Amino acid sequence: MSRLTEAFERLRAEGRKALVGYLTAGDPNLVVSEQAIRTALEKGLDVLEIGVPFSDPTADGPTIQAAAQRALAAGTTLKDVLDMANRLRRDYPQPIVLFGYANPFFCRGIEQVCADAAQAGVDGLLIVDVPLEESHDWRPHLRAHGLDFIPLIAPTTSVERARLILKEATGFVYYIMVRGVTGIRTELPPDVAEHLRQLRTCTSLPLVAGFGVSRAEQARVVARDADGVVVGSALVEAAREGRVEALLRELRAGLKQVEGR
């Protein structure tokens, strides 16, 4: 059983929701970002999404774009990210997902990346710009190295299409709540609950929802119908301001209100 599957099963057994967090590796440099990630892992993160910076992050809003630019300006490479994952793996039990865009992975070689990631103790890959239609080059290598392939489902994804995507999915399902790029939203769309309930009928995999979450109340509302929430841009900002622990505490408080039900 993969570390991700195991982690979600344990959370489910304990009646808890998963707090999934994204941080861009190398922002603003490797040392500082590793410290922020360690703080997050120590202060309540259940699953870590570690961002591999890319020069042209077309699905990201200004916050994560800027984080990627700072990381690249500091010279962060995929190898640095994998080395960091490896150090984190030795110290923490939480699942680690490598989150990024296709080209830096493709440039190193898909098979090589999977081998390196598995070696570093990474548990899954989420590649934003590799949809189902392009995933056939990637999936066999992920599987061969015991890595989960985390799919994205969007509000624009039909139920029929979701079924096709979920047939190939392992680990968990990442539901993008908004029509748009990453970034903090004051309001989340009203159709999130409905979409999540529909997705439930398509898969037995854990569902986490992200894009836009920054506050306890949002976490609470979303987690009513999801197995967890993802916090990205808000966590990146919190890391810059030294508020990682405070933000995670706040979000956890929101999740607690719907836990154990």
Place this chain on the structure above:
Amino acid sequence: MKSSEQLQKGPDERGHFGPYGGRYVAETLMPALLELERAYREVRADDGFQRELARLLRDYVGRPSPLYKAERLSERYGAAIFLKREDLNHTGAHKINNTLGQALLARRMGKRRLMAETGAGQHGVATATVAALFGMGCAVYMGEEDMQRQAPNVKRMELLGAEVVPVRSGTRTLKDAMSEALRAWVANVEDTFYVIGSVAGPHPYPWMVREFQSVIGRETWDQAMEHIGRLPDMIFACVGGGSNAAGIFEPFIGRREVRLVGVEAAGYGIASGQHAASIVAGRVGILHGGKSYLLQDENGQVRNAHSVSAGLDYPGVGPEHALWADQGAVEYCAVTDEEALNAFHELTRLEGIIPALESSHAVAEAIKRAPKLGKDAVIVVNLSGRGDKDLDTVLRISGGNVSGGHCCAIEAKEGEKR
């Protein structure tokens, strides 16, 4: 007459040209791309659509564009040089061939709003133009640096009723404009039609744009047969993303007697590292929805392109060009900013035609090779656009001292500015 079928024509059903192309986009956009592909397959086979497009290309754009024999240029360089006059199209470039097709398709699909990215501004102007024609809303994403380089086109778009959205991220040129356009499309994907201007981006764009542009090549074929009685020996076209080149090359792909030459921008020279020659000097990578040749560093980060011409200043290239390069169906080379500028002046002075800096790259390679080909050789250069938009750039680089020196008034004016 039909060109050879030996080489693959068009992408496979998932949008791959050999190992290139595809749909490397976030899931949010996939349903829109699938819907677009279905709609495009329908109109391709729809006589009513094709008739309306043909009518607009004739009466609104002014097609067919002439195939003009440049006598003085031919005399100086020793081969028969013909210019395919896309610069004479309405809006001054080949871009409108494609935007008309896509806007007609958008209307069929019930979309109320168009959006586009633009580098030189030609595609933005062509999109704003068809938006006005069809009474649609229009937003054009343009890098801030390009807005300065191509100021007249910004004004034209605004006059046409489009909103020009300045892009301040990254290099503030075409690459970032396209990234920002993709981000904006994600947020408005249900009511907005994204008009991509090049044979790049995710499937079906590279295929669809090339088909809308291949009217250039079909006309060139017919006009060559009519005027010369045979096909040309060589065809030159500039390649940034590669839409004008794909359009003029496509009917001739596989015809061994016609040599096709795609001319990329070598900027300050390939060795300088400051260029936009993705095929000549790039490696295979994935950007903006497709796999193709790409300027990138050893870690897969996209490198900044450089070209004096905003329309070629892009680190990628259409996937079909990548396949043609691998197959040897088209030869790709690159010319520097300086060579392109010289060709710009040469064509202006010899023929009274001011070419776009993009097209000047094709002219430069053509006049470099013409003397070696001999008097009987027939060359076609795709003059993809006119150069009015580039006057500021050319004058700035020349320091107001335009070659030949018959421009005291302009020099004086530039002097005042300095």
